[in-house]
Amino acid sequence: MQSSVGAGKHYAFRTQEAESGSLKVGISGILSVETAKAFTADVDGLLDRTSAPALIFDLNGIEYLDSTGALALILSRDKAARKSIHVRMTGMSAETGRMIGIVDPEADCCCETPKRTAPNAWMRAQDVAARLSDRMDLICLFVGDLAASLAASLVRPRSVRWEAVLFYMKRAGMEGLPIVGLISILLGMIMAFMASLQLRMFGANLYVASLVSIALVKELGPIMTAILFAGRSGSAFSAEIGTMRVNEEIDALSTMGFEPVNFLVVPKVIASILVVPILTLYADLLGILGGLFVGIAGMDLTVQSYLQQTKESLEVFDVVSSLFKSMCFAALIAGISCHHGFQAKGGAEAVGSATTSAVVSSIFLIIITDSAFAIMLHYIR
């Protein structure tokens, strides 16, 4: 019996009868990570077939043995022992002996191994509950911290890093104009088009203007802008802070005497509160513009009549309340995104999951807050 694997990584396995019924196995060539599989298969085959009470591994012909090969030798020795076949190794060179020596698990002392017990369902439930309450604690702490810092910056506006505020206003606001604009125009056009299909049947084409403007200013403008802001900037905030946390930059800031919330979060929150209402207003205007295009091109409305109708259907209160609402969205998105960034622990993956949860919780909070506003505004009026 002989097997060889490829040219350049030759390995051979020969068996012959030896004295007193034992079988002599000549192993030669290269026994390494490349040939270990073939060797294991050969030994398994031999152990299945043989009836010999003892095997002698002759390692004289081994040219190269690496630790994987040595492990394969030892494992086949143990496997044979389980079938009560005794294995003896002969013809070891000094190098082979050394290699087997450092690989053999029985050769070194068994240092104590930390054992992990698998948690049962009750323990796991407790664990989840504890983690949940921890998370609530952290959120409360963060909200308190942030509120205190914001209040402090109202009292002492000089303590705010205004250049950072401007930087984030540019990042989150100005650079977001194209995408927010594009989506709002398209949204306005789609709404006007879909509405016109229905309203045309009643000859109420003019009311397309009212529908588009009310829907956009009261609901869709703020919500669309907020969701885009969460995806564009909330994720960036949380990834930035998360990476700083992982790289111990936040610890460095604290030891240098900076309050991390003050230093990192306050500028972002202020910039967001300033910039999101402007973005919302811009989205409203472009949405109405989109509706206007469709109105003129598809429904024979004049620019003047469309704008007149828009003006009549909106009130100042609607615009102001929607801008206030978008301010709340901005504070929530920036705050929760930064909060998730601070929770990142570990490595690259933690930053990724912090960013994901930042965007998910932002969108969730947007919807919740929007429903709250819908009810409140209904009763206020």
Add this chain to the structure above:
Amino acid sequence: MRGSGQPVIDIQGISAYYRDHRVLEDVSLRVFRGEIFVVVGESGCGKSTLLKCMTGLYRPDQGRVLIQDTDLISADDEALLQVKRRFGVLFQSGALIGSMTLAENIALPLTEHTDLDPGFIDEIVRMKLRLVNLAGYEDAFPSELSGGMKKRAGIARALALDPQILFLDELSAGLDPVTSAGLDQLVKDINAGMGTTMVIVSHELNSIMTIADRIIMLDKRARGIIAEGDPRKISENASDPRVHRFFNRIPPKGF
């Protein structure tokens, strides 16, 4: 067998530039089978660049890098992959993949590059962890380990495919003397037991004196090698002031 035979790494006249800043100029060196070869020098002298040239992460602008007779610069992708399987690299920070347990980290190259059975791979993983004295930490995540343990786990991963050459970047940087001495011992044991050729970048004088068979010293201004040989001899009879300063920890004038 130490320091004899044909070289496993043969670098012939390489030069490396970053933009218009020359880091290495016409550097040649040889590393022989089974030796522990240490690259020393002050920060910014091109140690890491040299290591990157040897591991194929950076292509030098001139010269040849031969690893066991394969030229890293002219080799095609297939040949490059073959060479890369023959060496292991320990990165400065360990560079373990944070989302995987230690066992998964070490098994990664094995499952990717070999067709061994999963059961046998588990045995190999346990054996490698035992080699670096981390038995029992199979299910631990890298973030749960101390600095020294991360280094040792990194060595275990570098050893996964039984490389003939091991590159170790900043082996003992940022570790306490005891841990660092333990790592030195580990490197010596692996070298003695498995005959692995070691190329180490290091700053730690104590560690260099204990483990190195041969060192080269690079210099920023010379952009190349200013000393080569047995570290004990070099430190005793250093005539070059730069070498003398390094081994006696004397800052340069005007520092």
